[in-house]
Amino acid sequence: MKRRSLIGRLAFLVSLGFAAIWLLSMFVTGLALRSEQTELFDEEIDQIAHLFRPIVTQALNSGFLDAATINAALQSHELSDVHEALVYQILHISEGPIIESRLYRFADVPTGAIAEGFSVTGTHTFYTTDFNDAGYAVRVGDPLEERREAFYSSLIAFLLPMLAMIPLAYVLVHWIAHTALRPLEALHREISNRGEARLDPIDASSQPPELAAITTSLNGFIIRLSKSLETERAFASVAAHELRTPIAVALAQVQRLKVEMSGSGALVAITKVEDALQRMARRVARLLQMARADAGVGMSSEQTDIGRILRYVVNESEKRSDNSGRMTLDIPDAPVVARMDADAFGIIAGNLIDNALQHGAPGQKIEVTLSPDGVLRVVNEGAVVPPEELKQLTKRLHQGPVATDGFGLGLYIIDTISRQVGSSLELYSPAQGRPAGFEARFAAPMR
CATH class of the missing domain: 1.10.287 (Helix Hairpins)
Incomplete structure (x- = not known):
């Protein structure tokens, strides 16, 4: 699993803390919003009831309205034609309910003695006025479902813009952390460049x-x-x-x-x-x-024809009486120019060839190949080297399991120079495309 960077971790944790505070603030805001809306709706039905009572009292006492006629007319409407936000009831001190809205009978109404004040049932919040001098009182009910819809609509309308603050806060915190930790990133780069x-x-x-x-x-x-x-x-x-x-x-x-x-x-x-x-x-x-x-002999910006150097190294190795005729050389006719020190490439080529001569099967051919793109391959016949042993060959003073005249330094030197020039030494056993043997490969940095 990929480890998160210090900047990413800091941005995530700060944003997580911000999100927790945001959730807590939204919870408190929701409670405050519900409380304020409840107070507002209660004040609304209180005002409506007190405003409605004198109007009804005057109309009934003057004979302008007849309670029985009005009530019958209200109850005669089809339910589909009725769109009541509030339900109401006109009460008389001696006769009881005399007028009811069409949907009042479907509401869960207060029970018990008629008393002034608020009461909450399963479907509505009711407010009942006291009886005036004419003996009339008004009861108004506000549907709880309407209140819930109003609350959730208001809360969502408030939350959605606020919700966008979380990713914005993460981006802002990430930028702040990146800016604040820039000296730490610079130190990280400096340490990484050391070797x-x-x-x-x-x-x-x-x-x-x-x-x-x-x-x-x-x-x-x-x-x-x-x-x-x-x-x-x-x-x-x-x-x-x-x-x-x-x-x-x-x-x-x-x-x-x-x-x-x-x-x-x-x-x-x-x-x-x-x-x-x-x-x-x-x-x-x-x-x-x-x-x-x-x-650090390998570090150089000079351009070197490594093909010419390889020919010289092979010729010098061929001059030894016991190596005559063992090597086959395949080099492009055109110069192969690489960006590395000439002595460094000579050391690499010489050690690869010496390694093949010392550890290869006696009397067998050694193939030395240089491709136009600067890849040097040295292949020799011999027994297969186990994978565990292959990984150890580039360590200083490490010698193979078979006793030879080597010192355990050649492949270490090649690997050291390879890393200095930004390349690597690749070892294969068996050799690529063969059942046995050993292959060493070095890719020179090209211009």
């Missing part, structure tokens, strides 16, 4: 105090690590340089002695000494290459 090839301190001059303290501590670790690596590289480089000259002199003297003592019984011992010195010379060469690789 084996770059260990310079991070500039903390423009950072907030909280991050500046972290960066200062981190710079201390970087400086100590850089000094440690520089000491290690310097030791390997100096040791290799110091050993190379005396080894070369000793080897020359042994080879001269070997010629002078041809046919002597000491020739076998001299040959063993020569082999040991040659092995030591190769180890010194590997140490020098490792020191250069750790120092």
